Amino acid sequence: MTDATNPAGAAPAPKHPSSLLAADVRTKRRNAAEARFKAYGLAAVGIGLIFLVALLFAIIRNGTPAFTQTFLTIPVELPEAKLDKNGNRDPADLSKVTTFGYAPLIEVAVARALEENGIDSPFEKQKDLRNLVSASAPAQLRDYVLQHPDDIGKTIEFRMLASSRVDGYLKGRVTRDSLARDKNLDAEHLDLVDQLQAAGLIKKQFNWAFIFGADASESRPEQAGIGVAMIGSFFMMLVVLALSLPIGVAASIYLEEFAPKNRWTDLIEVNISNLAAVPSIVFGILGLAVFIQFMHFPQSAPLVGGLVLTLMTLPTIIISTRASLKAVPPSIRDAALGVGASKMQAVFHHVLPLAMPGILTGTIIGLAQALGETAPLLLIGMVGFIASNAPDGIASGFLAPNSAMPAQIYEWAKRADPAYYERAWGGIIILLLFLMTMNIIAIILRRRFERRW
Amino acid sequence: MSASLIFLIVVALAAVGFVLGRGRAMASAGGDIRNLHSLPSYYAFNVALSALVPALILLVVWLIAQPALIENRVQSMIPQDRYADRGELSLIMSDVRRVADGLDLAVERDALTREEASSIRTEFTDVRSRLADIGVALGSDVDRTTLTAAQRYRALNATGNAIRNALVILAALAGLGLSLWKTNHEFRARNSVEKVVMALLIGAASLAILTTVGIVLSLIFNTVEFFKLYPAMDFFFGTTWSPSFGGGSELGILPLFWGTFYISLIALAVAVPIGLFAAVYLSEYASPYVRGFAKPLLEVLAGIPTIVYGLFALLTVGPLLVSVFGEQGGLGWMQGGTAVMTAGLVMGIMLIPFVSSLSDDIINSVPQSMRDGSLGLGATKSETIRQVVLPAALPGIVGAVLLAASRAIGETMIVVLGAGAAARLSLNPFDAMTTVTAKIVSQLTGDADFASPEALVAFALGMTLFVITLALNVFALWIVRTYREQYE
Numbered sequence: 001m002t003d004a005t006n007p008a009g010a011a012p013a014p015k016h017p018s019s020l021l022a023a024d025v026r027t028k029r030r031n032a033a034e035a036r037f038k039a040y041g042l043a044a045v046g047i048g049l050i051f052l053v054a055l056l057f058a059i060i061r062n063g064t065p066a067f068t069q070t071f072l073t074i075p076v077e078l079p080e081a082k083l084d085k086n087g088n089r090d091p092a093d094l095s096k097v098t099t100f101g102y103a104p105l106i107e108v109a110v111a112r113a114l115e116e117n118g119i120d121s122p123f124e125k126q127k128d129l130r131n132l133v134s135a136s137a138p139a140q141l142r143d144y145v146l147q148h149p150d151d152i153g154k155t156i157e158f159r160m161l162a163s164s165r166v167d168g169y170l171k172g173r174v175t176r177d178s179l180a181r182d183k184n185l186d187a188e189h190l191d192l193v194d195q196l197q198a199a200g201l202i203k204k205q206f207n208w209a210f211i212f213g214a215d216a217s218e219s220r221p222e223q224a225g226i227g228v229a230m231i232g233s234f235f236m237m238l239v240v241l242a243l244s245l246p247i248g249v250a251a252s253i254y255l256e257e258f259a260p261k262n263r264w265t266d267l268i269e270v271n272i273s274n275l276a277a278v279p280s281i282v283f284g285i286l287g288l289a290v291f292i293q294f295m296h297f298p299q300s301a302p303l304v305g306g307l308v309l310t311l312m313t314l315p316t317i318i319i320s321t322r323a324s325l326k327a328v329p330p331s332i333r334d335a336a337l338g339v340g341a342s343k344m345q346a347v348f349h350h351v352l353p354l355a356m357p358g359i360l361t362g363t364i365i366g367l368a369q370a371l372g373e374t375a376p377l378l379l380i381g382m383v384g385f386i387a388s389n390a391p392d393g394i395a396s397g398f399l400a401p402n403s404a405m406p407a408q409i410y411e412w413a414k415r416a417d418p419a420y421y422e423r424a425w426g427g428i429i430i431l432l433l434f435l436m437t438m439n440i441i442a443i444i445l446r447r448r449f450e451r452r453w
Numbered sequence: 454m455s456a457s458l459i460f461l462i463v464v465a466l467a468a469v470g471f472v473l474g475r476g477r478a479m480a481s482a483g484g485d486i487r488n489l490h491s492l493p494s495y496y497a498f499n500v501a502l503s504a505l506v507p508a509l510i511l512l513v514v515w516l517i518a519q520p521a522l523i524e525n526r527v528q529s530m531i532p533q534d535r536y537a538d539r540g541e542l543s544l545i546m547s548d549v550r551r552v553a554d555g556l557d558l559a560v561e562r563d564a565l566t567r568e569e570a571s572s573i574r575t576e577f578t579d580v581r582s583r584l585a586d587i588g589v590a591l592g593s594d595v596d597r598t599t600l601t602a603a604q605r606y607r608a609l610n611a612t613g614n615a616i617r618n619a620l621v622i623l624a625a626l627a628g629l630g631l632s633l634w635k636t637n638h639e640f641r642a643r644n645s646v647e648k649v650v651m652a653l654l655i656g657a658a659s660l661a662i663l664t665t666v667g668i669v670l671s672l673i674f675n676t677v678e679f680f681k682l683y684p685a686m687d688f689f690f691g692t693t694w695s696p697s698f699g700g701g702s703e704l705g706i707l708p709l710f711w712g713t714f715y716i717s718l719i720a721l722a723v724a725v726p727i728g729l730f731a732a733v734y735l736s737e738y739a740s741p742y743v744r745g746f747a748k749p750l751l752e753v754l755a756g757i758p759t760i761v762y763g764l765f766a767l768l769t770v771g772p773l774l775v776s777v778f779g780e781q782g783g784l785g786w787m788q789g790g791t792a793v794m795t796a797g798l799v800m801g802i803m804l805i806p807f808v809s810s811l812s813d814d815i816i817n818s819v820p821q822s823m824r825d826g827s828l829g830l831g832a833t834k835s836e837t838i839r840q841v842v843l844p845a846a847l848p849g850i851v852g853a854v855l856l857a858a859s860r861a862i863g864e865t866m867i868v869v870l871g872a873g874a875a876a877r878l879s880l881n882p883f884d885a886m887t888t889v890t891a892k893i894v895s896q897l898t899g900d901a902d903f904a905s906p907e908a909l910v911a912f913a914l915g916m917t918l919f920v921i922t923l924a925l926n927v928f929a930l931w932i933v934r935t936y937r938e939q940y941e
Contacts, residue, residue: 259658
């Protein structure tokens, strides 16, 4: 047939010479565009993953040093002449000697330790040695003496925190150059530190006090720990769990199983989906205005933090609970109703137990979200002070001012001393470990118990 | 008796009612369960709930209302000439409360007798030093009005508590008695228990509305208060933001808006292309294996708390950007680590999974038949995606982007740590700027009293933020919903 349309015999070269075997220019271009497009997509996924890796790398690299701390272990003499002038070991007399009275003992001890190890001190005055040791050391010494009055007059081996600059030197944060502008420590100190380290008196050790200890004042980063904030977070999570699980489940049961289709339930639905997207800071404003301004609840209390976080996590829990209620097939309900159960019995005896794994998964994920939330806690006053006292009971755990883990991290990030940055990163590692554990539990729950109908 | 003790008593009464109710029902049925209308446990629960619910509701309402009422009564005792504005009044009131608490503590520790506490006069005793002895520190000496107000406060509280205790226990007993009296084998216990449970369910569901109402009221009241002290026009159209707690502050919202907008813009410029391409790749190209491993990993980014991103911005991204764009990098565009760019970039990273998983859902919900049609006509996969799938998914993707924008506008921790504190109108993305959320935090943390315009402005900022994010959300959800219906 082609011949008929081409009477001239020799066909002129077609406009688009095409062969199935060799791709023409246009096809090549289209295929290149295809490959490019696919590469863009792959690159986007790759960039996202690179960001994740960079973030985790930054956290781990900057945070792990917080878990070790430099300690100075030296024998300290506890002279009776200074600590107990009357010699009667009366606690009242002993407690009259303040930490200022103990500071010289440490200077003497450091000087003696240097001497014994054959290290020449470049300093004229013993006082200059003080900056090697943390400002918390005299208090530690004093506490020991008050507890063990019988040890007065003896020489006891003490493990004391080195000052944060010394700690930073061992971790590479402080260098001789960076000390040029520093009033607290000189390059000579660092030479001493090198020699003390060689003699085995200064050592980096694992720092349990960072995990379980209390926060410290701005000038003593070496002493600060996240333990008390952890307790605050724990009490807050108790409040959130105790309130949001029952309320969230009750609300979801109503909306999913009983609610008639009317204006009121529509209003509730719209409200829940909007609350899920309200910025968390607005919940902080709500907490401040309602719980603290209006109801006069104590400021900075984990109870108030827990209430605010409850309101925040409720939408999350309601949405996931409804999904798992919806996943229970109607045949279960029909069967229960068929053997004479009331609607309420069908829901509570049959549907709810079957939906429970899904509900618990959603609750754990909601709790994890609440645990990491910071912004509302700033407004109800869980920052700006030093969370130094662990609560001494359950009531004070809920009501006494405390911090929470993310608020404590924020507090450290704001402090001027770079030694605190390391603590903030370390705190993040602990926080993320908690979140990871919770999420893994949620995943296991889902894998183990979730039923596909 | 404290509120918690009353609570325990009510719970104990309910427990007693549980046992009694069950027993009475069984007795009225002659011990034969078949004669009962409902299962015995329903009779028990009916009695327990009638003792518990009204009493507890009363207790909660009382606990919330009493402090506010007493506050009002005591406030009216303080003469008008003692204070100039509400701020001073609230300071006086907090003194009154502290003195009253101190007196309570003194009675508890036997430092004062009950009579002494309610009758001491400033003329005869140095109240401040006596309270200091038991560890209650007062900022200033206690004057006569404060002391009498504190004593009145204590007296009112004591009577209030006594009435409360009596009424709550009475309510519990009445509920118990009434329901016991009604209990017999014909009583429809299950129906009445289910009614109560239903009411509780409805109450729990309505809490969402209550929360919204709480948010709106707390914002509105304080915003109105703010606009009484500061003209609304200056707030919305002022171009300077310089609060000073000494007075004479300029509180224009425009620089904050600009900072918020600029940072969100950069964040979206990072998140939208990456998130969208990632979603396209994961839903159209990736093998199930790659998808099963890349998607959860990307979503890890969404699970990381914002404080972590904030720290990342402040300590890692900021210094990195300075070393490239700052003096050392030879460009000199960037003065410090905190800048619009820093916060925007990090916020963009945070939003990637948000955009990608929402778009992923939407792309997946485009019907397969549309792809098949396009592929059947000879289009390549990328042509199908660009010319068929994406246009079909566009409204949903726009919705996702709007939701991401509302997230970006409301984000707090990243901007508090990463964006800086200076409110300025500048085009340079390497300048430090600040946002609405960051200023809410800085105006409300610290010891400012809530009556000054400098603190109240935070509520007006919160109100604007709430309205904007709400509008964005409603609009976005509306788009997503209308779109979804299109293909169902």
